[in-house]
């Protein structure tokens with residue numbers, strides 16, 4: 001934390017249908033940086049990114065993506081593999097998904113993100129899976145917002 005108490009923090013997210021973005025908007029005092037690609041077709045293996053948010057200068061970064069086909073979205077995967085400035089920030093993650101069990105994409109997607117980030121020298125601290133169908137979804141989001149800070 002900076003001496004004046006203000007931390008430079010952001011959420012870098014991809015959202016195809018708005019769920020992941022709606023969670024990001026619940027965080028207060030974060031810059032919301034949306035990754036964009038030339039197509040939102042989840043079947044495209046190597047999408048071309050048209051907006052590549054810069055995390056350099058941020059002390060705290062949350063990366064967030066939907067699960068697509070038991071994995072993180074290809075847009076987020078391409079983004080995480082593209083950027084290099086992981087070392088300076090505290091990093092937390094969340095994913096949103098739909099299927100009822102964590103093993104149906106939630107856990108493996110979080111681990112997939114962690115692995116990419118760590119392979120590039122970053123350190124991941126907290127990880128949260130937000131299941132859109134779970135009746136405790138709002139509590140999960142609230143708890144995450146309370147826990148996630150630098």
Ligand SMILES: Cc1cc2nc3c(=O)[nH]c(=O)nc-3n(C[C@H](O)[C@H](O)[C@H](O)COP(=O)(O)O)c2cc1C
Pocket residue numbers: 014015016017018019020021042065066067068069070071096097098099100104105106132
């Ligand atoms: C093409 C596609 C594949 C998906 N695959 C999965 C999956 O494997 N597991 C899962 O739990 N949810 C899956 N979902 C559901 C999304 O992860 C979920 O609705 C998510 O909250 C969407 O986030 P968004 O609105 O930010 O795009 C899939 C959705 C789409 C469109």
